[in-house]
Amino acid sequence: MTSLHKQIIESHNNDITKLKSSMSTRAAARRSVCLSSMSYTLGADDNEASSSSSSSSSITPITTSNSSSSSNNNSSSNATNTTSTISPLKHTTTSSVTPKSILVTKSGSKEEPIVSSSSKSSSTNNNFNNLYSASTFSSSTKKVPERPSINPGFRKPREAFLSGNTDSTIKKSTPSSSSSNIKAPIQISHSRVDNSSSSNSISSNNEDSSGSSTIKHTAASLSKMKLSPSHTISDSSRSSTMKTRSVSISNGSLFSPNNTSVNNTSTTTTTTTTSSNIKTPTKSTTENLDQNTPPSTKTTSSSSSTNTTPSKSSVDDVFARLANVTKPVIKSRSLSVSASLAKVEQSPPTKEKSDRDSSSSSTSSSSSSSSSSFSSKFTKILRSSSKTPTPSSTSTTTTQPATSLSASKITSRKDTKSLSSFSSTTKPSSVSSTTKSTITSSTSSNNLTNILTQSQSISSTTTPTSTSPTSISPPLSSSTPVLSPSTTNSTTTTPTKPSCTTITPSIALKLYINDLTSAEQSEILDYPQIYFTGNTNKKTKFNSQLPNNGYDNDIGEYKVVERDHIAYRFEVVSILGQGSFCQVVKGYDYKTGEMVALKILRNQKRFHNQALTEIKILEYLKTNDPNSTASIVHLNNYFYFRNHLILTFELLSMNLYDFLKVNQFQGYNLNLVRRFGAQILTSLRFLAKRNIIHADLKPENILLKSPTKSGIKLIDFGSSCFENEQIFTYIQSRFYRSPEVILGTKYDKSIDIWSLGCILVEIFTGVPLFPGSDEPEQLACIMEVLGAPPKSVIDNSTRRDIFFEEDGTPKPVKNSTTGELYTIGTKSFKDLIRSGDDDFDNFIFDCLKWEPSQRISAEQGLKHDWIIKVTAPTTPSTPS
């Protein structure tokens, strides 16, 4: 093991510690952690995995200007010339922008082939390496602005929306005294400074609507590159809660701009921070990576390419490395029990339930937290969802589901037949094959793993259910092999397809009572099938004096404990992400043998209500997308655990914000942008045909399916709605917020097209197109490029007074940092983007129309010249 490996591992361990500590803190702490020390979470045996990925240490920043795409060569030159004007100050900050960590989420074992269109690609797009090469736009290392501060998760009341009190800084950025002296046109002066250097200065208020935090940060706006004084941006702290990433790798080892040559790098890539350099992986980088590319990865890469171009970007190789580093290895722990013991210990279900009920009741009454009282209303939810037949249709009908979640999803918790949702809604794979499980008869050990070291065969205690709503069933393997003794003996094996054999709670109680907290000893009786009871001695202890009996922190977030169980079925492996109203963890499903993503909603009524809407839409979408070709995440299941609504999803990989981050916000070439664009358009067309608005399209909500492939999926339908069921007026994350939402006019599905335009530009450039720190600045950023909105748009605005003078002239808006005024229409889009591709520019123009009706539709977008130029076969042929 090289010293670098040790360094990486050390860094990982440190980050794990930070992550753990951050999980129990409020948003302010989380935010700081996210910015300054992105969390790294590893399975217990990941050190081993990381050592096998030494090549990752040889990755150097993309620094040279060898455009990987021939079509972009010209623009590359242009970019070089243009960016050479960037001020030295910008370069000075460049050296400090290095993110501390590179964040990658290892996908589950399922890796889909790269968008197969690569084989159909033009000569400029015949190699996946090409796809992942840096954008021709890139110049120096980018700094990105703080992520949008207002998040749909924290929608404001309509009154606040109309009064403009939605972003915490509206007052701040709407000049009062100065405004009277300043006339339009608005002048502009952006600046961007390094946010990585400012994380320590973050303070945030965790309260929903009133809180604001001041963040000194860097923003890497294109237009602000010429000036780089730091500025202060106020954000609504909650909504700007930064995502934590499942895995972060010491950036210093992998991507530091200053690390031009790292251990094991035989050939050094010259790194420069001059703006004229377009950062693209060099041949040497690729070669070094290839030496250590796992066979599977190499195969994948080559198979996705018709021509191998060794000198092209190796970002995909980077991801292969990262994926390798983060390969989760967890212990296999499947519950099993001796037949004799099962016979002896099995208690009548009604008795157990009765005991549980009384216990639960007592527990409930002892809790003084408001969240608990609220939660009681939701305890009916989902635990017996299986009893309800699935919303029948799997056709592509555009009929929307019932307004509210099916009543079948909500049943009394006291219904003794209401098994846990997953147990009753799934067809146990083991049953169909009359699986016999290997078990141990040991009664001396409380450790399930230990018990599995001895074996006996018994019949599975699982019974098939007659009703299996497909829309909420977890993924099932066709056959679920039984753990063999050899498998179960290992403490470091990758999760194997486990036996679906379960034990009853009473047996689990007998066997593992010492592993269960006193609360669990009562709680477990509520779960008819026990798959896993946790593998940690750090379980949260019941405390009726604390929020949700100690299970929650003070903002209603579940205190996630790694290695603990969720609902006696899933093992918490790591944290994947942190949303405004949820935590997303990677979990191992002992029932199906799959890694999944568990979205644990905050224990507050509004979040639950929002999640119920999300579930309704997700189920509807899944039903209408049985083959999963719409590039939309599939909901596996949902259930209720410790007063938290939990949604389980297929496990995806990193989101596109992280994807930009690992490339140090250099952006990616247009071929890859196009691939993403085509897939997003396909998703939007799918949604549009069903009259669904996503309403929170942003890079964080677009996830790679695999770290090594370009396939993506949309997630987070928590803000979504049917067009005729609009609930919220205040939606979309600010950078991607459409003018009509800002202005408070009627909106429809074309708000997603606006977001798409912003996102695609960002993927190309690496930085947000319109990085307003609040809504007035957001609108000013837009007007700076698009000019003032048409009079009709202004006149229809319900928030006109916030942004416009009486005569319709835009109110002056100052740059929140420099104090300089924005000016309307002073930025040329083409100059701003410098894509060198008129088709791309035109496509973006078509997305960014003031008038929603004039924007391109998803259907039209898929036929646009830029999209059809080189289109992945899988994307246009995806479902209509």
Ligand SMILES: Nc1ncnc2c1ncn2[C@@H]1O[C@H](COP(=O)(O)OP(=O)(O)OP(=O)(O)O)[C@@H](O)[C@H]1O
């Ligand atoms: N299926 C998944 N697989 C892997 N990671 C996921 C998955 N779902 C979510 N994540 C991670 O968790 C993060 C938060 O998820 P999500 O956007 O659903 O939460 P949210 O609370 O709705 O977020 P927001 O604050 O944007 O509303 C995502 O950005 C992503 O990084």
